Amino acid sequence: MPIVQFAPFSSLVQPAFWHELTSLKIDVLKLSDESVPVRASYTAGRTIKDRETGKDVALGCNLTVGGDAFSKDFQAPPNAVAATGVFKNYNTIEEFKAADKTALFNKVADEIWEGVKKNRDPSLLNRFLLIAYADLKKYKYYYWFAFPGFVAKAAWEIGGAWKAADVELFGDAMKAIHDDLAKAPKAYFLVRNNEGKTEVASVEKYEEFFAGVPLYSQYIGFLDPSAIPENPGWPLRNLLAYLRALYPSTTALLRILCWRDVELPHPGSGWKSRFGIIEIGVPQETVDPRPSAVGWEKNVQGKLGPRLADLAPMMDPTRLADQAV
Amino acid sequence: MHALQQQFWSVREYLSPVLRESKFKEHGRITPEEFVAAGDFLTYKFPVWSWEKGDASKARDYLPTDKQYLVTRGVPCLRRATSLVYTDADEEAERLLSFGDASGAGNEDEWVETHAGRAPMSDGAANPGVIDDIPDADDDAPHDGGVSSGMQSLSLGKALEETPDLDEIPDMEEDDLEAGDEATAAPKTTQATGTGIIDSSQVEVAKGNLLQVRTYDVMITYDKYYQTPRIWLLGYDENRTPLTPSQIFQDVSADHAFKTVTIEPFPHSASLQAASVHPCKHANVMKKVIERMNSTVVADQLAKNAGPLSPGGKEKKKGWFGRKSAGGKETAQAPGEDEDAFEGMRVDFYLVVFLKFIASIVPTIEVDSTTAM
Numbered sequence: 001m002p003i004v005q006f007a008p009f010s011s012l013v014q015p016a017f018w019h020e021l022t023s024l025k026i027d028v029l030k031l032s033d034e035s036v037p038v039r040a041s042y043t044a045g046r047t048i049k050d051r052e053t054g055k056d057v058a059l060g061c062n063l064t065v066g067g068d069a070f071s072k073d074f075q076a077p078p079n080a081v082a083a084t085g086v087f088k089n090y091n092t093i094e095e096f097k098a099a100d101k102t103a104l105f106n107k108v109a110d111e112i113w114e115g116v117k118k119n120r121d122p123s124l125l126n127r128f129l130l131i132a133y134a135d136l137k138k139y140k141y142y143y144w145f146a147f148p149g150f151v152a153k154a155a156w157e158i159g160g161a162w163k164a165a166d167v168e169l170f171g172d173a174m175k176a177i178h179d180d181l182a183k184a185p186k187a188y189f190l191v192r193n194n195e196g197k198t199e200v201a202s203v204e205k206y207e208e209f210f211a212g213v214p215l216y217s218q219y220i221g222f223l224d225p226s227a228i229p230e231n232p233g234w235p236l237r238n239l240l241a242y243l244r245a246l247y248p249s250t251t252a253l254l255r256i257l258c259w260r261d262v263e264l265p266h267p268g269s270g271w272k273s274r275f276g277i278i279e280i281g282v283p284q285e286t287v288d289p290r291p292s293a294v295g296w297e298k299n300v301q302g303k304l305g306p307r308l309a310d311l312a313p314m315m316d317p318t319r320l321a322d323q324a325v
Numbered sequence: 326m327h328a329l330q331q332q333f334w335s336v337r338e339y340l341s342p343v344l345r346e347s348k349f350k351e352h353g354r355i356t357p358e359e360f361v362a363a364g365d366f367l368t369y370k371f372p373v374w375s376w377e378k379g380d381a382s383k384a385r386d387y388l389p390t391d392k393q394y395l396v397t398r399g400v401p402c403l404r405r406a407t408s409l410v411y412t413d414a415d416e417e418a419e420r421l422l423s424f425g426d427a428s429g430a431g432n433e434d435e436w437v438e439t440h441a442g443r444a445p446m447s448d449g450a451a452n453p454g455v456i457d458d459i460p461d462a463d464d465d466a467p468h469d470g471g472v473s474s475g476m477q478s479l480s481l482g483k484a485l486e487e488t489p490d491l492d493e494i495p496d497m498e499e500d501d502l503e504a505g506d507e508a509t510a511a512p513k514t515t516q517a518t519g520t521g522i523i524d525s526s527q528v529e530v531a532k533g534n535l536l537q538v539r540t541y542d543v544m545i546t547y548d549k550y551y552q553t554p555r556i557w558l559l560g561y562d563e564n565r566t567p568l569t570p571s572q573i574f575q576d577v578s579a580d581h582a583f584k585t586v587t588i589e590p591f592p593h594s595a596s597l598q599a600a601s602v603h604p605c606k607h608a609n610v611m612k613k614v615i616e617r618m619n620s621t622v623v624a625d626q627l628a629k630n631a632g633p634l635s636p637g638g639k640e641k642k643k644g645w646f647g648r649k650s651a652g653g654k655e656t657a658q659a660p661g662e663d664e665d666a667f668e669g670m671r672v673d674f675y676l677v678v679f680l681k682f683i684a685s686i687v688p689t690i691e692v693d694s695t696t697a698m
Binding site for chain 1: 559561565598
């Protein structure tokens with residue numbers, strides 16, 4: 001059986017975030033390079049129809065960091081869910097280069113794992129790390145994201161293939177799920193489709209919600225930032241690790257619902273969510289201690305390295321004066 | 326000079342009185358209240374749009390604090406407008422658009438849509454689609470003259486141009502940071518089978534049909550001086566790097582780049598700069614469009630009124646607004662929701678119409694989400 005390949009997160013940093021960082025650095029952080037909490041959001045993967053070729057083009061599996069990332073009253077945009085992260089800003093490019101990235105990464109991965117084992121808390125599963133160096137004079141921002149995702153020792157495999165979710169769950173059930181999630185978007189959720197009734201619950205309620213429910217009516221759902229048909233998005237990875245760690249006896253085979261329909265489908269286009277039945281390679285695997293994790297974002301060249309946001313053309317007064325008519 | 330001009334504009338906007346009287350049918354301008362009403366309608370009908378508060382210190386007191394401006398994020402832009410370069414052969418492809426008035430042929434105010442249904446330039450390499458960077462006196466990036474600048478004028482050289490200077494990226498690639506992970510999906514290099522969805526990172530070079538998916542954050546603010554909405558654009562390339570002004574101009578139709586579209590400070594942020602379509606002509610254009618739509622709406626309402634009283638309003642509910650066919654042709658239908666006869670087009674539709682107008686200035690940015698209806 002083919003192994004399940006997860007579409008990694010891609011960071012999307014709005015210029016407003018760098019503006020916010022600039023003022024934070026000057027007014028608050030100053031020379032401190034302590035970690036600060038940062039917030040981001042992601043929503044369901046989207047496709048756009050190319051009017052000329054008629055093909056659907058998948059837009060990226062984005063995690064968006066905006067101008068309100070440092071704000072305490074951060075609110076995810078409509079239909080999106082929040083992710084919390086650790087932000088570490090270095091004062092010099094040398095410090096940025098020399099940072100012990102493995103240690104930082106492992107610390108975040110440990111936090112996620114602790115949230116799973118100790119608190120059974122799924123809210124930390126999409127935690128991320130962002131390290132940066134801001135060259136304020138040149139309006140250049142070097143940054144590197146990491147989205148720790150746990151590696152299953154024996155990879156998950158997909159039986160058959162990913163298919164359209166409305167082949168499995170019919171329109172009414174899809175509509176019921178949509179209506180429930182529209183009220184309060186959930187990053188991870190459970191669905192039971194029992195005796196004509198479709199119900200949604202949060203992931204912490206796994207045991208009681210699925211008690212006595214036949215396997216064929218159980219669905220593990222998550223808001224899927226990927227739009228690629230055969231690749232579920234990165235958040236599923238840690239959700240699977242969470243379920244394996246807490247409920248090893250019942251999670252060797254899971255029915256996954258990749259939720260991509262934050263809007264009801266337009267007339268003429270179908271539901272976009274995907275469904276697949278996945279199995280763990282070796283069911284008897286032990287999940288203690290913490291599995292290893294991967295997830296550094298690649299740069300523009302496709303290598304593991306930092307990215308550069310050069311805002312000089314949009315911020316530097318002299319450059320803007322040149323642009324003015 | 327530019328700074329001085331901007332200062333002048335902000336003072337002028339500050340001093341100009343808030344428009345109180347509804348004038349949108351007479352001269353295409355709207356009051357802040359109407360802006361809010363039209364914005365509410367837009368966000369209700371098309372949830373991709375939402376209201377934003379913006380920077381509290383920049384809040385305009387004539388607008389509700391939580392409804393300062395409208396935003397939609399991640400608007401896709403599949404191709405460059407510069408790849409739709411106009412040639413003589415396109416003259417037949419021009420199409421007259423009459424907003425809402427099907428019987429209005431012969432009127433000199435028709436809207437011209439060029440390149441109707443035209444495929445983009447097939448020969449990408451022969452198309453000097455890149456607007457060169459304005460030479461920068463203190464640009465310390467080493468340009469080795471001939472070859473590299475020649476490359477930059479080729480569309481295919483774009484990837485080269487968009488790669489930040491390698492000298493400037495700290496040399497800290499750490500491929501040993503994590504071992505290859507077989508459960509991580511690699512960027513797709515082949516087209517996904519079956520559903521025909523292709524990944525945006527995939528650049529389709531076949532037949533010169535270059536696909537570089539950019540995304541834009543689009544904001545609509547209310548301009549108190551011109552008393553119209555004003556549109557702002559912030560762009561990202563396919564690697565989600567912010568676009569430079571010259572890159573943004575590639576997505577503006579040639580008639581408007583550098584003339585009506587400029588980079589200016591975004592009014593609801595302390596430091597953010599964004600590309601904006603200058604609103605000085607908005608009122609005139611909107612007036613013409615509204616007049617057209619209005620006459621059809623009124624005529625339709627009259628006809629409905631003359632006919633037997635039937636629950637026709639209910640049946641027509643779906644045809645509340647003109648929709649765009651795939652070719653971009655307007656086939657406006659009358660709003661059927663209007664309960665009051667002879668009222669004409671309601672101001673709620675203003676922003677929906679406005680977006681259709683903006684779509685003609687930035688033809689490849691899919692700002693007009695109303696077509697998806």
